[in-house]
Amino acid sequence: MPSSRVSRSPLLMSPDESALLVVDLQERLLAAQGDAERIVWNARRLAQAAAALGVRRAATEQAPEKLGPTVAPLAELLPPRLPKADFSAGACVDLLEEWSREGVRSVVLAGIETHVCIAQTALDLLSAGxxxxxxxDAVGSRFAVDHQTALRRLEGSAVTLTTTEATLFEWCESSANPAFREISKLAKEGGP
Known part of the structure; x- marks a missing residue:
């Protein structure tokens, strides 16, 4: 019997093999970001889509006793945050081992700063398989040169660059998905 579609590309993410990791979107760190509102808006949309589609979610906080908690719009959408002192969330070994056991293949990163915690986390994730x-559009750095340079470095290192909206629809896969209406609503939101 012929298939109704070609096999889905292994380059595309699926909800059951994906996770969202929100990195250090904390009050004091965001205060120094020129694009903080855009970063938080997109990270929130990713977190809402992940919840609607059953994608695993986690978040880290860099030295929370000094830099404060994750901002309120995100904190309520995420499980308890993992505190860390290392810049890379690769230090959250228990989480990564759990995801590996559960068959997580793709990890979507949102947070700050692109050239420090995001870059180091992405490269450590790549190294860990x-x-x-x-x-x-859900990451940022205080200075544009750091953000752009980090993105070029990551892309050259085989890290996939994507956008919030592309991720929403890639996770959703079809307008027949029961969560499509919510995903469509998130995509239609007016930005900051």
Whole structure:
């Protein structure tokens, strides 16, 4: 019997093999970001889509006793945050081992700063056998040169660059998905 479609590309993410990792979107760190509102808006949309589609979610906080908690719009959408002192979330070994056991292949990254915690996390994830995807509109650095240079470095290192909206629809896969209406609503939101 012929198939109704070609096999789905292994380059595409699926909800059951994906995870969202929100990195250090904390009050004090965001205060120094020129694009903080855009970063938080897109990270929130990713977190809402992940919840709707059953994608695993996690978040880190860099030295939370000094830099404060994850911002309120995101904190309520994410499980308890993992504190870290290392810049890379690769230090969250228990989480990564759990995801590996559960068959997570793709990890979407959102957060700050692109050239420090995001870059180091993405490269460590790649080294650990995951496929990191950086949502370029949900990450940022204080200075544009750091952000752009980090994105070029990551792309040259086989990290996939993507966007929030591309991720939403890639996870959703079809307008027949029961969560499509919610994903469509998130995609139609007016930006900051």
């Amino acid at each position: 995951f496929e990191p995807h950086v949502a370029v």
